[in-house]
Amino acid sequence: MKTYLKTLFIFIILVNFSCSVDATSESPNENQVKTQKTKSNIKDSSNLEENLSKVVSNTQTLKTNDSLDSNLASNSYTSKYNFWMFGFLISIVTIFILLWFLIKKHFKNEELFQKKEHYKNNYNKIFNQLKSLQDEKNEFQKKYTKENKINKSKNDLKEITQTKKLGNKDEKSEEIVFDIDNGTSAPQQSIKKPITLYAEKTSENGMFSNVSEQKDIHKSIFKLILKDETSTTAEFEVLDTDFILKLAANSPDTYLYSVCKPENSNQNFNGEIVTIKKGIAHKVDGKWVIKNDNKATIKFQ
Amino acid sequence: MAYNFRFHTGKDLKGWEISNPLNEVAIKAIEDPNGAHSSREITSIPSPFARIDLIKTAFKEVSNTKLDGDTIYHKMVSDALDIGQIFFEADKYSDKIEIISWDKKSQLDELINSTNPQHRLLGESLRLYLEQDEKTYNFDKLSKIYLINYTDGPEPLNIIGGTSPATLFFTSANKYELDGFQIGNDILLDDDYKPLYQRDPDYIKYLFSLKNKISSFSSKMTELDNYLEETYRHLEKGIKNQISKSNDDYYNSLPNLNIDGGGEIIEVLGVNLKKAKGKEELIKDSGFVINSDRDISEEYPPLVLPNEVFNGNLKYVSETWDSNAKAPNFDELEPSQRTLPNDGNKYPYLTISDFLEPVLIKTEFPIDKNYFHDGNYQSNNNSIGSYLLPLKPLYFKYFTTDSLKKTINGEKQFELKTLAGGYVETILRIPIQENQHITFRRTYANPVNQAHKPEYDERTNKGAIIENRINLAITPFYEFPKTVYQEYNVALYEGDYIFDDNKYELNYYNSNNQILEENQIQRVQRRYKEEETFNMFANVVNSNFKYIQLKHNFASGILVPLFYDRIGGTSQYDFSIDFGTSNTHIEYSIDKGKPKPLEIEKAEKHHIGSLVAFKDLKEAYLKTLRDDLIPEEIHSDAIYQFPQRTAINFHKKTNFIQPIYSLGNISIPFKYEKESFDLNSKIRTNLKWSSNTEENQKILKGFFEELVKIIRNKILLNGGALEQTQITWSYPASMLNFQLSLMENEWHEIITKYLGNNLSIRKVCESLTPYYYYQKFEGIPAMDKPLISIDIGGGTSDVAIYSEEVPILFSSYRFAGEAIFGDNYNRNINLNGYINRYYSKIKKILEENEQNVLIEAATRIKESNSSHDVISAFFSFKDNKGLIDNNIDIDFLQFLKNDKDFKIIFLLFYMSQIYHIAHLFKSKQISVPGVISFSGTASKLLTVIDTSLNHDNLKFLTAEIFKTILNLESRPQIDIKLPSNPKEISSKGGITIPDEHLLNTNEIKETLINNTSLQTNGSDKISYEKVKEFENETMKNFDSFLDFFFSLNKSFSYRDNFGIEKTTLDFTKDFLQKKKLNALKTGIKNKLSNISDESDEEINETLFFYPLVGTLGELAYELEKKKA
Structure with missing residues (x-):
């Protein structure tokens, strides 16, 4: 960038010098005197400037000689005008061209910077999500081991904490964006999106009714989480909207117990129904069914 | 050719010649360029009374042609007749018109004498014409003109017509958009012209009567007279007859037409105008x-x-x-x-x-x-x-x-x-x-x-x-006969969440469509939306009603209940109510048949009815009516059944200072021990008469009322006759007289309120009744040998001895189910051996079988910290329909039968009772009994020590005890009757007990304070002042019992017969030896405390059991701890 600017600057100076010398010379002698004055004015400048002065001086000398040879002295006004206009136009055009390059370069850098940040964020996000999914998978597997059943209470407590932390956030499934780079990113179909569904009350034989993607704060009682839209298995938990909590805590027989095991009495309800262990529902003939073994475990607190 | 600018024809004049004035012939000769069919009114006549003349001319023209037509003359005639009809029907249009009078003399003078020159000029002009045309238009006989102002018109004055001295009525030429002037299908003053003969007959008769009333009518109003004559020809014969017969009468029968309904009478040429009579008839x-x-x-x-x-x-x-x-x-x-x-x-x-x-x-x-x-x-x-x-x-x-x-x-x-x-x-x-x-x-x-x-x-x-989101339930669902106290319980549930502040109201209408007065309806709220997502409004309606209007902020709707209308009959219903502290049972019989538990059977659909068919719907606001009112079914195969826990259910914040309504804001929780409760309901168990607080009294009243309402419905819905009904209610022998009196008053008041005054109400001591069941339905007499009836309840055991089928002795003591399972002597649920051992076990079974509802119920009951309630719940699981339907066997009694550790407790329990009774026999010198029958909830505990059908072990132990105490040579033959439904036996017997046996147990009550001291009714009383004198002797008796108990093991191995290990036996022996004295003293202290230190009160129960009451619970705890 700096090199560009320097070159630009030198070029402009060169052009300007040539233009100003030509434009202001009324006679070769006068021109020479003025050149000398210019030289004396810049003789304390840097080496670059000294070199520049030499180049300018040589050029002026050449031009002066040409002028003399061409006997332009008698037609000095016309020559003076054409040179100035030429130089001026060149400088303007050059400035614009260089400015254009400059701006273009600037925006390109900016864009590259943003992309870099974007890719970085996405990478971190996906990395975290994958890690989280891996953790969940591990925990899920653990839960079904006998050993884990024995140590259930400890793990459940851990899960309560996690569930509570996620609490309000995971009302809707988080969208995972895989748009890093069309050219370099992995094929989209290889990563599946989790789906969240909402179910209303259950039937006596443990079947969810009115399962949909829309949550009705007055009717949706359970949240079903599917690994992807083709999944026929879903984890479920009790929703925590105020209306549903009030409804379910007062009438747990009606709304909860056909698919949930209570860990304590509903009389302990003090504003929360915590899903200690998520239940599992299976899609059979288009209906979400919960077997006895797959009921969620809940706690009123 | 020159053109004559004139309308009429005649001689052409040249220059200044004398012309003749226009005469009628000339005027007639004028040709109307539009003909007579112009719809535009003729207006260009330079006279202030032109309309009077035009109408007159119109009548003349119409009379000379034909009455029907559409010329401008027909229009003017029709409109004039319309004006006349508006006058005639003035009352009908009173909101649209006003009648203004113009007095010729005074108002003309006013104009003439006005300071305004324009007014004077108008006055002079009018006077000129009035005088000039006085003969032509009868102005000389005119005193007033009445004008009709259309008040709904666009201007302050919108005169549409008035009275005319020449034709009775005239119209103005003004055309207004009139609204509402219609008679039948005829719209007045419209473009559809109607001759008189086609109009209302009353109006026709009226005009003819006016004609007769105005003198010289034919000369004064020639044109109109001609029109009327022509009209007459067109009239139907009937009207003609009426006109000819009663003209004056008809005129006189009509009321005068007044301005503004009073004051000035409207007249034409001095004859009053009339108005039509009302058309209502x-x-x-x-x-x-x-x-x-x-x-x-x-x-x-x-x-x-x-x-x-x-x-x-x-x-x-x-x-x-x-x-x-x-x-x-x-x-x-x-x-x-x-x-x-x-x-x-x-x-x-x-x-x-x-x-x-x-x-x-x-x-x-x-x-x-x-x-x-x-x-x-x-x-x-x-x-x-x-x-x-x-x-x-x-x-x-x-x-x-x-x-x-x-x-x-x-x-x-x-x-x-x-x-x-x-x-x-x-x-x-x-x-x-x-x-x-x-x-x-x-x-x-x-x-x-x-x-x-x-x-x-x-x-x-x-x-x-x-x-x-509403539901409404009504109980009962039939129309009350006039002879029965009318009381409906109505519950409205509303769970709207969109318009959640909507205010609901129920109005009740009787058969005469009269709204019931507020004093006939008591309103109270039982549930609140902010707590449960729905409201419940309870109404107690003390009147029959035919329909309900439900109103809220945005709408109203009608609910018409299809009440059952075939109620009552001739069958005799007998009920026996056994109100116990823990459980309540009701038996009934029809026409003296075999008693059975009170049921609401599936076919009895009119105990309660609800707006929404909710049985298959899982919505709390629909189903809660089962809790607040009554369940649709109560029977042995249903979820709810009798015997029912004696409990009551109400909102936590219920203020018992305010009115309490059974099935309104208080109800029996039939689902207790079976299902979970909402967060704001409070369940009160162990209802007792001993508490005299207002709250307790209202709770008991609510409980009794609901029972009586169910009984009432049972009778009326199943062809019963209320007046033939017999209600027998039982009371515990331990009840004090004043409490009994209170209870009797309460029962009497409630029963007569809901069932009337003509039925039979009896009270009976619950301990006396079981015998009558055995006697009547099992064929067990008490003739040759005495029969002992032992009723083991939750708190007390009552002993009644019958000889020759008559009760001869009664005794009672506080040594029953509570002594085994309860929290006696400051113990609590955490120190209960049975709960410690079985709560986890039972919960595990429930969990394994996914019985979440029952887990919830059990959890809640345990949280109440009452051992009694938890043990009751354990026992109730055996009869739980949900468990039975799922083949889940939780039989707490069976657990106990299989429990070798606890068996010694039940053995002690049984043998101590028989030991005491044997001493009672000895003391009273009663001969050896032939039968011992057991009843009461806790009597089923005896099966823990003897599971055999013939109860051989119990028989042996009983015989051995009697043999020992009575010093018999051999063991006597004593039969044991231990029914599978012991709680029901009392109620069943209550139905069949003869009136003459309804004695007060105090009359035959005797208390064996210790084995040698007998407190007998009628003899000198031994009061609690002397109770400590009996301590030593009691302890000796108890020691004797322990000696007998443990020595019997040598001849009758407890290990062989009951599975009781020697270590348990030894541990128990040591334990009792250590604890017996302290338990006895604590028992006496507690008793004194219970009677409020009224130490002059007679000793009414034996001291013999005190050492066991205070030790059995702790013994169970220690045995459990030892095992664990």
């Missing part, structure tokens, strides 16, 4: 008069007028209804203040909006047609809900609720049906005269979305739908 004969189901005493029954095309060809007022005419959909005036449309007579009529509500209330779920009228609802789509009847109470003023089931001319009188697009159409057919009906239809539209308030317009007949 005529209209009463209209074909549109409502044809009511009821005997309506209204003087003027309303008309029902169609709001759509009606081709019934019925008489309206004086003419047939125009088939294209439509009555308005809405009239804001009260019916009595209304004016008939297309007529103008003031007479009541009814519109569609008088019958149908503008907003239709939709329920979330279908209405149960078994209990409520559904409006003959037909659904053509998948809509789930139903609709309340969008009828207004006015409908039921004329029609009974039964009319909704009827058809009229082959069509249903009322219909509700869905249309495409979610619309709902209501069709109401109102019967009118001549077997015809008016059909009203209203279409109701759904709101844009549920959050929108309903938008409707009654004027354009556009209705709206609103959906409400």
Whole structure:
């Protein structure tokens, strides 16, 4: 960038010098005197400037000689005008061209910077999500081991904490964006999106009714989480909207117990129904069914 | 050729010649360029009284041609007659016109004497014409002119006509857009001209009578007279006769026409004008008069007028209804203040909006047609809900609720049906005269979305739908006979969450369509939306009613309950109520048959009815009625059954200082121990008479009332006769006299309130009744050998001894189920050995079988910290329908039978009782008993030590004890009766006990304080002052018992027969030895405390059991701890 600017600057100076010398010379002698004055004015400048002065001086000398040879002295006004206009136009055009390059370069850098940040964020996000999914998978597997059943209470407590932390956030499934780079990113179909569904009350034989993607704060009682839209298995938990909590805590027989095991009495309800262990529902003939073994475990607190 | 600029014809004049004035011939010769058919009024006549002349001319022209026609003259005649008819019907148009009088003399003088020169000029002009034309127009006989001002017109004064001295009436040439001037089908002052002979006969007669009243009528009003003569020819014969017969009479019969209904009488040429008599009598004969189901005493029954095309060809007022005419959909005036449309007579009529509500209330779920009228609802789509009847109470003023089931001319009188697009159409057919009906239809539209308030317009007949989450239940579901105290319990549940601050109200209407007065309805709220997401409003309605109007901020709807109407009969019902602290049981028999537990069977569908068929619906606001009122079924195969825990259910914040209503804000929780409760309900168990607080009294009253209401329904719904009913209620022997008296008053008051005064009410000590069951239904007499009846309840055991079928001795002591399982002597649930051992076990079984509801119930009960309640719950699982249906066996009694550790406790329990009774026999020198029968809930515990059918172990132990105590040579033969349903035996016996055996147990009560001291009724009392004197002797007796108990093991191995290990036996022996004295002393101390240190009270129970009462619970705890 700096090199560009320097070159630009030198070029402009060169052009300007040539233009100003030509434009202001009324006679070769006068021109020479003025050149000398210019030289004396810049003789304390840097080496670059000294070199520049030499180049300018040589050029002026050449031009002066040409002028003399061409006997332009008698037609000095016309020559003076054409040179100035030429130089001026060149400088303007050059400035614009260089400015254009400059701006273009600037925006390109900016864009590259943003992309870099974007890719970085996405990478971190996906990395975290994958890690989280891996953790969940591990925990899920653990839960079904006998050993884990024995140590259930400890793990459940851990899960309560996690569930509570996620609490309000995971009302809707988080969208995972895989748009890093069309050219370099992995094929989209290889990563599946989790789906969240909402179910209303259950039937006596443990079947969810009115399962949909829309949550009705007055009717949706359970949240079903599917690994992807083709999944026929879903984890479920009790929703925590105020209306549903009030409804379910007062009438747990009606709304909860056909698919949930209570860990304590509903009389302990003090504003929360915590899903200690998520239940599992299976899609059979288009209906979400919960077997006895797959009921969620809940706690009123 | 020159042109003559003149209208008339005649001699052409040249220059200044004398011309003749225009005469009639000349005027007639003038040709009207428009002919006489111009519709434009003639106005260019330079006279202030031109209209009078024009009308006069018009009558003349019409008379000379024909009465019917459409010339300008016919118009003027028709309009003049219209003005006359408006005068005649002035009352009808009183809201549209005013009559202004103009006095010729005074008002002319006023003009002439005015300071305003213009007024003077007008006055002079008028006087000029009045004087000039006085003969022509009878101005000389004129005193006043009366003008009709149309008050609804655009100007301050809109004169449409007035009285005329030349033709009676004249019109102004002003044309106004008149509204509401109509008689029959004739619109007055319109472009449809009507001759007199086609008008209302009364008006015709009136004009002819005026003709007769005005002297020299034919000369004064020649043109009109000619017109009337011509009219007469066109009249029907009947009217002609009336005119000729009673002209004066008719005139005189009409009231004078006054300005503003009083004061100045309107006259023409000195003859008063009259006004028509009211048409009400005529209209009463209209074909549109409502044809009511009821005997309506209204003087003027309303008309029902169609709001759509009606081709019934019925008489309206004086003419047939125009088939294209439509009555308005809405009239804001009260019916009595209304004016008939297309007529103008003031007479009541009814519109569609008088019958149908503008907003239709939709329920979330279908209405149960078994209990409520559904409006003959037909659904053509998948809509789930139903609709309340969008009828207004006015409908039921004329029609009974039964009319909704009827058809009229082959069509249903009322219909509700869905249309495409979610619309709902209501069709109401109102019967009118001549077997015809008016059909009203209203279409109701759904709101844009549920959050929108309903938008409707009654004027354009556009209705709206609103959906409400409601349910309503009524118990009982029948109409009360007049002889029975009327009391309905109504519960309204509403769980709206869109308009959640909507205020609901129920109005009740009786068979006369009168709204029940507020003093007949008690209103209380039991549940609150902010706590449970729905409200419950309880109404206690002390009157029969036919329908309910449900109202809220946005709509009203009608609920018509289909009450059962075949109640009562001749069967005799006997009930026996055993009210126990822990459990309550009721037995009944029909016509002295075999007793059985009180049931609400599946077929008995009218104990309670609900608006929504909720049985298969999982919604709390629908199902809670089972908790707040009564369940639909109570029987041995159902979830709920008798015996029922003695418990009551109410809101935590219930203020017992305020009124408490059974099945209103307090109810029996039949689901106790079976299902979970909401967060704000409080369950009170162990109801006792001993507490005299207001709260306790109201709770007991609520409990009794609900039982009696169920009994009442049982009788009336199953062909019973209330007056033949017998109610026997039992009381514990331990009850003090004053408590008994209180209890008796309460029972009597409640039973007579709900069942009447003519039935039989008996009280009986619960300990006396079991024998009568055995005697009557098991054939066990107490003739040759005495019979002992031992009733082991929760708190007390009562012993009754019968000899020769008569009770001869009674004794009672506090050594029963509580002594084994309860928290005696400051113990608590954490120190209960049985709960510590079995709670986890039972919960695990429930969990393994996914019995979440019962887990919840058990958890909650345990949290109540009452060992008694938890143990009761353990026992109840055996009979739990849900568990039985799922083949889950939780038999706590069986657990105990298999439990070798605890068995010694039950053995001690049984043997100590028999030991004590044997001493009682010895002390009273009663011969050896032949039978010992057991009853009471806790008596089933005896099976823990003897599971055999013949109870051989119990028999052996009993015989051994009697042999030892009575020093018999051999073990006597004593039979043991231990029923599987011991709690029910008391109630069953209560039904059959003869009246003569209903004695007070105090009369035969005896207490063996210790083995040698007998407290006998009638003898010197031994008071608690001396109780400590008996301590040592009691302890000796107890030691003797322990010696006997442990020594018996040598001859009758407890290990062999009961599985009791020696270590347990040794541990128990040591334990009892250590604890017995302290337990005895604590027992005495507690007793003194219970009687409030009234130490002069006689000792009423033996001290023998105190060492065991205070040790058995702890022993169980220690045995459990030892095992663990």
